[in-house]
Amino acid sequence: DAGVTQSPTHLIKTRGQQVTLRCSPKSGHDTVSWYQQALGQGPQFIFQYYEEEERQRGNFPDRFSGHQFPNYSSELNVNALLLGDSALYLCASSFRHLSNYGYTFGSGTRLTVV
């Protein structure tokens, strides 16, 4: 039973570019949440997707957007990249109707902006 799969594992982008990160949730999970973890910091909530809609959003600018597909997989898009967007981006999947925070985290995508 595969857990949460994120791709790519690493990538390097230039300031001003756009990037798309991908996440496949754990089998049986229907909700995907994205977190940004800057170096030396704890993860910060970006947004959560369920039923292909953004349900909650953290304190991130509109440059950060997402999408959820009918198969529950998700993409995180970041436009106009800044050096400060360099971070580990974590995807977490869960089952919406279990109110127990049953998150499973992926290993993350390390984004470096130069």
Next chain:
Amino acid sequence: AQSVTQPDIHITVSEGASLELRCNYSYGATPYLFWYVQSPGQGLQLLLKYFSGDTLVQGIKGFEAEFKRSQSSFNLRKPSVHWSDAAEYFCAVGARDGVGASKLTFGTGTRLQVTL
């Protein structure tokens, strides 16, 4: 808004010694509380969680944590540390908003170093 404070950025303990990592939270009611561990370059693994009931909760890898409402704390403990416990530890709080699997607010983490 909820918040989490982990006062210790870095802790070093000898293998076999006991461990306590501190966590204080701010929330209007009793939140859901979690401890996660992260090895270098890896995602987060759940060690334990508190929702209600017994304030002493047991987790994986021999870890336990105690919820103290009066102190707004949820400290993580282990009686005897192993070298493989060296990692980053995060305390997190989740709101009891009645919605399933909502957002977590994390502390800044405590890096644990274990000396042999």
